[in-house]
Structure formats: structure tokens, C-alpha cells
Amino acid sequence: MPLLEATGVHGGYGGMNILHGVDMTINNDEIGVIIGPNGAGKSTMLKAIFGMLNVTEGDIKLRGESIKNVAPNKLVHMGMGFVPQEKNIFPSMTVQENLEMGAYIHPSRVSAMLEQVYELFPPLKEKRRQPAGELSGGQRQMVAMGRALMVEPSLLLLDEPTAGLSPLYMNEIFTRVKDINKAGVGVLMVEQNAKQALAIADKGFVLAAGQNRYTDTGQALLNDPEVAKSFLGG
């Protein structure tokens, strides 16, 4: 049974439909990468999966159970974590408090999970008493991902975790994503650094104008000249 299975998802903001029947399937332990032009509906798709906007048609299943239009705080209890593209930290709270909020539903696991997250992102340990709003962009991304990992999710949704990062930081984040995945977490991530992201992807989804354009393994999409020409910058 797939970990996540979205079929024919329609949805959008208010009355306006952005997604016009999107399909997406991720198996346990897989990394899925969504690429596509700005405004394609990539973030909208992640929000639709995470119950943050109304899905009008189609279905979304987590391990066979429908999670269509289930509220985000319930999805956290079902083992999902989400790192939004923007505003993904609590700026006035310290790094450690940000992480603690991630494990809000499992207060007894906080200290054990803090250790694990600090191990994954050592810079955060040094900065743990600093307000997250005072960190650099890359460190904030670490806080955001760390926060989502604190509940030990089985499926992690990441929206452009490397946006605005230097190549070094970007590779660092991709390495961490691979580590997280190896630890048994399914990952569905939106990326603009498409080549590097597809390189670590088991599955790649190319979205355009709210529809699937190509769906294949990451490697196959990288090698597809059509995809390369239109979506990978040649």
C-alpha cells in the first residue's frame, strides 16, 4: 500500500481553483520531488495534502485512509509533518522553543527528540537559546525542518527547503533530507533546484498550470530531453 496516494485532486483558494486533477503517489521510504514553474500550484498541492485548503474533488489517502480535508493538527497526530515555503518558524521564540513546539503533541519525547535533531543539525545546538528570527536563512531552514521532525513523522512534506541558500548549504540540506529518508521517513518535497533534487529523488513530478505534466523516476526525468528543455533550464 502506498504511503501517500493523491488522485485527481482539485482545489484552490476561495472560489478559485488552482489544482485541476493532480495525481501523486509515494511509497514508504521514498523521496518524491515536485518541480515546475512559479505559480504552477506546487505549494498549493502540498497545502491541499496537509488540509490547509479545501479539496473539492479527488481523494488523498495516507496508508489507504482518506485524509482529504482533515485539519492539519489532526494530520500531525497521524504522523505527518509539514515545512511551509514561507513563515516556517516562530521568530520571537528561541531555537529550542521552536523545536519543542514541533513535539507539542508528544511532550514526553521532547528531550530525546531534541538530541536527535541537534545531531542532525549541529549548528542549531549552539544557537538553541537565540530567537529563531535572528538566524541566517539557512539556519532558519534547519529550524523549520527540525521542528517538523520533532514528531517523528512517517511522511514529511517540504516546500522549497533550499530556497535562497548558498550551494554549500543547499547540498547540506539535500544530504540531511537523504539521511532523514534513510531513517525511514517518506519525503515529498517541492524544489526549484530541480537537477540536484531529482538526483536524490525516487519519484519526480513535474507540475504545470495545476496539472501533472510528467511523472517518472527522478533519474528518468533528468535524462528526458523534453523535461530538460522546458523545466530544467536546458
Place this chain on the structure above:
Amino acid sequence: MNELVFFINNVLISGAVAGSIYALGAVGITLVFSIMRFAHFAHADMMTFGAFMVFVFTAMFPGAGAALGIPTPILMLPIAMVITASLAIGLDKAFYKPLRDNGVKPIVLVIASLGVTLMLQGLIRMFAGTSSRSLYIGERKEIYRIDVPIEGVLRPIIITDPQIWLIAFAVIVVVALHYFLTKTRMGKAMRAMSDNADLAQVSGINTKAVIMVTWIIAGSLAAMAGTMLAMDVALQPQLSFFILLPIFAATIVGGVGQPYGAIAGGYLVGFVETLSVFNWSILLRPLAPMLPDALEIPRSLALVGTEYKIVVPFFILVVVLIWRPTGIFKGKVI
């Protein structure tokens, strides 16, 4: 030295009393804003309501406090706090939550809270009439005169029993609030929701519970502030009218949505208010022999007359916002 005692009585004590009341009120307004992003105008009427509840219970059991050696209104305060907190939750369920669920703009909630203000004022007048009442029923308000053990000092420092209670309560509330917000899980969740409500939900925080706790704190502190004000002065249905401006000024001056800012703003407004109506001529009087005859110290030398005291919060508001446009503690922009 007599002049100094006069200053302590009329500025330090009066300012601390006014400041404590404003701080207790402003904390509630700022918490409601930080969690629900609207200015809750009915807050001052929750204060009157709380004081009125204390009055009702004190009238029912007038001697109850004497047995324990505390004023009866203080004994009744916890009950009134619980009732006012329930009222706050009820008001939210009945008026604000349906609007929130429909995703209205904050201004709609503000207008709704104005409606609630009128409703509460009407209700209180309907049951209590418009007269002014004392919360001391068959009891005497203790007034402590503390003699200063310095030769030549004739005036005592004067402080009343409710003023001592008020200042003590304010200190306890500040310490407890700090502990709650920085050390407890719910307090941190509250700060998280104030920082980023969407992310709080994404993190699995029960935002409905946070909203409820916010109303509990706001309601019970409102009852406390209203009761202490009514004990210090008197219970009047129009108390809310006089208190609304200074507590909103305190909230904004401190930085909207910042609990510590609300406390700082409350004391700032309280002290500036008392300083501005303080009669400086008494402090200057000892200098009289040194001054040339032409310079006579007038009998009354205050910055503003008592009757214009109500403009002082506005003045502080303007001055502070020019200096720091988002308030002392960098508030959330409305």
C-alpha cells in the same frame, strides 16, 4: 521631608495603584490581540462585570471575610474571576467564534466587540442601576498611616488596604505570567500562536484550547482589575468608560500583542497620569524663601488640571509612538 512624603503618597502610591490596574487590564487586551488579532473593546466591561459579581456575592455574605481576617470582596474575588472567565468564553462562543469561523476581517470582530460592550453595559445597568456603590458592605476600608521615623516629618505615608492587595496581586500576576509564558507548555503554545498561527496549527498545537486559555486569563484578570478599582474608588456602571482609554493606551504604548509591553505600558500611563495632575507647588514651597519676591509660587501648579486627566493617555500615546512607532516592546503591526 514633609514634601517628600506628599510626593510618595500622591505620585508613587497613586501611580503604582493606577498603573497596576491599567497593567492588569492591558495584559488581557494584548493577549486577546496576540492570539485572535482584534482589539477587544468589551474588555473594560468585563472588568465592571467582575466587580459587579464581587458586589453581588459580598452583599449575599457580608461578614464572610471577617472570619478569615480579609476584606469580604477579596474573598469573593476568586469566584468572580471564575464567573468572568466563563463569561469571556461564552461571549467568544456566542459572538466572536462564529465570525472567526467565517473568516471575517479583524475589523468586523472589533465592531462586534463594540456591540458586546453596549450589551454588557445595558445588562449591568439593568440589574445594578446607575448608582455608585461601595464594595465594603458593613466593613471598613482600612487606611494605614505609616509614620516616618525622621524628625520634623509630620505627615504619615498613607496607603489603604485595597491598594496593598492590588499592588501585591499585580506583582504575583506579573511573576506568574512570566512563568506561564516561558516555562509551561500551554504558555509556549500561546507565544507560538501569537508568532505564527498557521505554523502553530501545522505543529499540532490545539489552537482552540489556546484561544480558550486566552479568554480565561483575560477574563479573570479583568475581574481582578475591575474589583480592585471598585474597592479603591467605588463600583459604578460607567467605570468601564473611564478605564477603556488608559488601558488601550497602555496596550498600544507597550507594543500591541506584547504581554510585558502591556505591563510596562500600564505603569507608564499610570505614573505619567498621576505626575501630570500632581501639584508641584507643594514640592517647591521649601524653595520659597530663596526666591525673589516677584516670583511667587502659585497655590496649585499641575501640568494639567484633574478634569483633563483623560487626555494624558492620548498624549503618552502620541509621544511614544513618534519615538517608537510600534510601541516600547515592538508590537505586532495591526
